[in-house]
Amino acid sequence: MNFLARTWVGEWLTGLGRIAVMSRDAVMSLLTLKVTWKDLVYQIYFIGIKSQSVVLVTGAFTGMVLTAQTYFQFHKVKMDTATLAVVGVSMCSELGPVLTALMVAGRVGAAIAAEIGTMRVTEQIDALRTLATHPVDYLVVPRLLAATIALPLLTIESIMLGIGSGYVVGVYLLGIDPTYLWFNMLKYTGNIDLEIGLVKSFVYGGIIALVGCYKGMSCGMGAEGVGRATTEAVVYSSIAILITNFFLTLVLQHIALMLL
């Protein structure tokens, strides 16, 4: 056991504990409304507006390929008009939130870790502390808040694009009847699917911001340390999103069944 504690297991558990402490500090700071609105608006711009191209391409092409693949299978059993219903449910509750989060983790998580990591190695974080500013208040809270606001909005955009592009592919490329295609999509895609997707994207926004901030604030010295922190922020937040997705799916579907 002692051996395990000294290897990556101990390191991993220590990291989890530190992220938990940082999350607690961030939530406590949020409750006291210490956030600087100018920083929050900039972060929403950086995470939301600057991620547009990534989200547009991800949403549109995921919807298109899912429509085509579903159609090829459903066509065998003459269920062509159910194609967009599958795309709708998948985009709302799974693919929309998860793929958007993974793409944003790659772009935003890396940028957060690199920026904060560079601040750490150039003593800017120590300078913040000497200026009586808590690094969590100034660096983590605006990013956490912005990511949890921006990611659900980006996810809605991705879902709309996925379903829209799927409709275009289904109707104009694959020749499916547009009325039944749209009717079935509305019939089988419920509000609850969208709500599940939004809850997930809110959680993923938190994961991306917290892992990025933690990796930046704990990065090693020098350019190598910043490089490693950046890579780890993307890898760990992506893994955390995929693992969390499984458990969130089970829990949220269970809650949905109880509510319906």
Next chain:
Amino acid sequence: MIEVRQLKKQFGTQPILDGVDLRIESGESAVIIGRSGGGKSVLLKHLIGLLQPDAGEVLVDGENITHMNERQLLAVREKFGMVFQGAALFDSMTVEENVAFPLIRKKKYSAAEIGKRVAEALDVVDLPGTEKKKPAELSGGMRKRVGLARAIIYEPRFLLYDEPTTGLDPIVSDSIDQLIIRVRDHFKVTSVVVTHDMRSARRVGNKVFLLHAKKIYASGAPEEIFTSTDAVVRQFIDGVADAKETIL
């Protein structure tokens, strides 16, 4: 008053400080000298709570800051200003935003008042007219001046300088020394300067501490230290390497 009692710190298995004791009275200008990598900056960071000791105590105005958490330390740090070795300016901000940062965070000053105080602080460090420049556009000496302006704008009682003249040419070093003296006399602050520049130490300090072998080896007025006949003190002041340590 800052007092350090039996301070011990190690990183991993490497001991850096092993029982450091020192006392700096209010209004004093203390200089901590010692070899590179000897733990001077580590000691300085303990004075403001940026590092937590493994053992020992740090008292600021009689208040033990050793076991305070980060939020409790924020109140203590309002008494301090610190100038970092690399200036540690926020590179995404202009000079004006950097200097104004502490006042903006306090949220109790009007924009006009902040502007006036930024101009005054930049005037004190002889950098008027640089408000709109980014740190990357400044020389090393200018960056340290901006760092000093940022540290004095909220008029702290203690000013800590981490190697203020390292990496600067002798003329710029001299101007930084003069600035430290001017700020000390103008704001009546207690200064703690970490340096291995003997000329600077002699000029800015009225008390000198020599950190050697992880402890304060000698302390006293500059004239006492600089005229000391102790072999270790003389070796450091005269800058003589041991034959064993000479790199051939």
